[in-house]
Amino acid sequence: MNGFQExxxxxxxxxxxxxxxxxxxxxxxxxxxxEADHAPFHLRFREGRLEDLQQGPILxxxxxxxxxxxxxxxxxxxQPVPRPGFHDLLAMTKFGYLRIEGDFYxxxxxLQFVKDVLALPREIAGGAP
Amino acid sequence: xxVELEPVTGRYLNLEIAGERQRIYFEEAGEGxxxxxxxxxxxxxxxxxxxxxxxxxxxxxxxIAFDLPYHGKSSPPAGYENREYRLTTELYTRTILAVCDALxxxxxxxxxxxxxxxxxxxxxxxxxxxxxxxxxxxxxxxQTPWYDTDWLHRADVHGGEVCAALISGLIAPGGPAADRHxxxxxxxxxxxxxxxGDLYFYRVDGDLREVVSRIDTSRCPLFLLTxxxxxxxxxxxxxxxxxxxxxxQVTIMERLGHxxxxxxxxxxxxxxxxxxxxxRVGTRKSxxx
Numbered sequence: 001m002n003g004f005q006e007x008x009x010x011x012x013x014x015x016x017x018x019x020x021x022x023x024x025x026x027x028x029x030x031x032x033x034x035e036a037d038h039a040p041f042h043l044r045f046r047e048g049r050l051e052d053l054q055q056g057p058i059l060x061x062x063x064x065x066x067x068x069x070x071x072x073x074x075x076x077x078x079q080p081v082p083r084p085g086f087h088d089l090l091a092m093t094k095f096g097y098l099r100i101e102g103d104f105y106x107x108x109x110x111l112q113f114v115k116d117v118l119a120l121p122r123e124i125a126g127g128a129p
Numbered sequence: 130x131x132v133e134l135e136p137v138t139g140r141y142l143n144l145e146i147a148g149e150r151q152r153i154y155f156e157e158a159g160e161g162x163x164x165x166x167x168x169x170x171x172x173x174x175x176x177x178x179x180x181x182x183x184x185x186x187x188x189x190x191x192x193i194a195f196d197l198p199y200h201g202k203s204s205p206p207a208g209y210e211n212r213e214y215r216l217t218t219e220l221y222t223r224t225i226l227a228v229c230d231a232l233x234x235x236x237x238x239x240x241x242x243x244x245x246x247x248x249x250x251x252x253x254x255x256x257x258x259x260x261x262x263x264x265x266x267x268x269x270x271x272q273t274p275w276y277d278t279d280w281l282h283r284a285d286v287h288g289g290e291v292c293a294a295l296i297s298g299l300i301a302p303g304g305p306a307a308d309r310h311x312x313x314x315x316x317x318x319x320x321x322x323x324x325x326g327d328l329y330f331y332r333v334d335g336d337l338r339e340v341v342s343r344i345d346t347s348r349c350p351l352f353l354l355t356x357x358x359x360x361x362x363x364x365x366x367x368x369x370x371x372x373x374x375x376x377x378q379v380t381i382m383e384r385l386g387h388x389x390x391x392x393x394x395x396x397x398x399x400x401x402x403x404x405x406x407x408x409r410v411g412t413r414k415s416x417x418x
Contacts, residue, residue, distance in 0.1 A: 082302060090298050112290065
């Protein structure tokens with residue numbers, strides 16, 4: 001869990017360094033709930049920037065869609081070259097490592113953007129973007 | 130300035146398939162044993178451009194790749210604007226046989242990927258006499274769906290973007306970035322509803338679990354190659370399919386996903402060349418007989 005939280009905490013800075021990725025998400029305004037071992041984290045995106053990241057639970061905080069996995073699965077997803085089944089969010093859903101819930105519309109209209117942002121921690125360990 | 134002219138030629142076939150005129154684009158390179166290549170759903174012949182430019186292959190194979198109607202540079206038939214495109218098992222089979230006939234190919238080898246890998250199984254079951262060998266890439270008689278195809282064609286979601294984003298995870302990580310992203314570009318360019326229409330064959334009409342038991346590999350050798358990172362056609366799907374086909378030869382390919390020929394051509398070549406060598410040997414033996 002500590003490794004997960006530490007890595008997730010670096011996400012705003014990782015995205016800040018990538019102007020073109022932010023530009024690709026310039027119409028993405030959404031609140032994502034990311035859960036690891038049932039611990040909630042709220043990520044608020046505005047115009048492609050990760051404006052706010054807070055650990056929950058936060059009373060009566062709403063979200064657009066949620067991505068729920070255990071911490072070990074998130075860390076496997078963030079390996080520089082993840083093993084098969086952990087290399088993609090939808091692969092993780094097919095194999096039961098990840099559940100996606102909520103409004104799929106903001107996710108599907110910006111699916112590659114969301115995938116690319118949530119794969120950024122791979123670069124911390126020296127992985128390819 | 131360095132200029133390179135590829136040895137690939139492209140032409141158009143005009144022919145009738147299932148009662149409709151079609152204008153079909155195909156590319157070819159090389160001489161020798163004809164090897165017909167079938168692209169994946171929602172893509173086109175560009176997936177095979179590296180193979181078409183590979184002297185180790187084209188020095189003994191005439192490699193031919195064609196765009197299905199609606200795909201790449203093949204046109205949709207007249208009247209497409211009035212109906213939803215849906216590829217069926219019968220139409221797909223008739224299209225392949227019609228193109229082979231139109232090009233007067235003598236029992237070609239044929240290699241198809243994804244939906245092309247699925248139809249290979251139908252060709253093996255129903256038309257083995259037409260081919261000297263069949264190669265299914267990412268091939269299985271059935272696969273468990275993993276998303277709702279309705280997202281692929283709706284006016285309020287960009288079709289190219291969502292198609293590419295969905296299939297991006299089927300590409301293995303770690304391959305050459307330029308090749309991985311060129312593979313995505315084919316999906317970014319696909320026409321509206323074409324990927325979804327192809328998946329009608331994959332998801333609805335093309336369940337071949339009852340068909341594969343009819344395959345007799347003594348009539349036509351069958352090779353099945355699947356990338357380890359493909360979670361649409363999982364290695365287990367291919368292995369389950371092959372377990373019901375005596376004589377089918379299975380290879381699980383490391384560091385490859387759903388698009389081996391375009392996402393990492395060098396890695397794929399290492400797996401393809403031994404198969405092509407077997408086809409060469411088989412052809413030589415039948416000529417001697």
